Amino acid sequence: MEKVKPKKHLGQHFLTDLSIAEKIAKAVKGHEGVNKLLEIGPGMGVLTDFLLEENWELYLVDIDKESIAYLHQKYPDLGEKIIEADYLKRDFSTVMGGPYIVAGNFPYNISSQIFFKILEERNSVKEVVCMLQKEVAERIASPKGNKSYGILSVLLQAFYDIEYLFTVPPGVFNPPPKVNSGVIRLTRNNVPELACDEVLFFKVVKQAFSTRRKTLRNCMKGMGLKDSLHEDPMLNLRAEQLDVQDFILLTNKIQESWNQ
Structure with missing residues (x-):
């Protein structure tokens, strides 16, 4: 299969280090009764390979037609679970048909938008394990009083327990980004709704x-x-x-x- 070329306008930086991909896949803890996992932006499936080893009922969503075609060739058994779509514009709580987990190497240029979408589907999204720009990852996990603490910090921490897991250097991507990346895990807390409007x-x-x-x-x-x-x-x-x-x-x- 011919490799997919990363596209700058989609913010694609394909992970090439297999050990890091495996580490991300194993960072997904899982939840009782939840076996569906949605990978956002799988690219050429470097992380996907390790997620499949963890025996999730796996769904893949990518906006890139070239990646979708590649993934269909690489994973023919996934069939309709390979979805060509913009994650930001689809109701995945309906697509997944129940609670699910999100994982992925998020495109830098829309990572914040992805989290606002996850907040919309917070009653379906039980866990998120993802890699994104280190600065944004630290902001999300930041406690109050920190200069990086902001809107996403508060809104996500209202509904999720957040852990900063590890830092990833630029050299393990194609093309290398100009900054470090960070991997975080969000676990839905036990707050069904806030004690306010x-x-x-x-x-x-x-x-x-x-x-x-x-x-x-x-x-x-x-x-x-x-x-x-x-x-x-x-x-x-x-x-x-x-x-x-x-x-x-x-x-x-x-x-x-x-x-x-």
């Missing part, structure tokens, strides 16, 4: 980090804060000083002030 929670978190150097009192003005909230000491803090529970509390305070 979840739609408002998402809005509050995004607004709070919109001007992260300012105090919440200044950057939350766009939320239409009521006078009763203006003297609340929490508003003297900056967004990076609040953890998930603090943001839930802030969301409820805003909601209550509107109802008064």
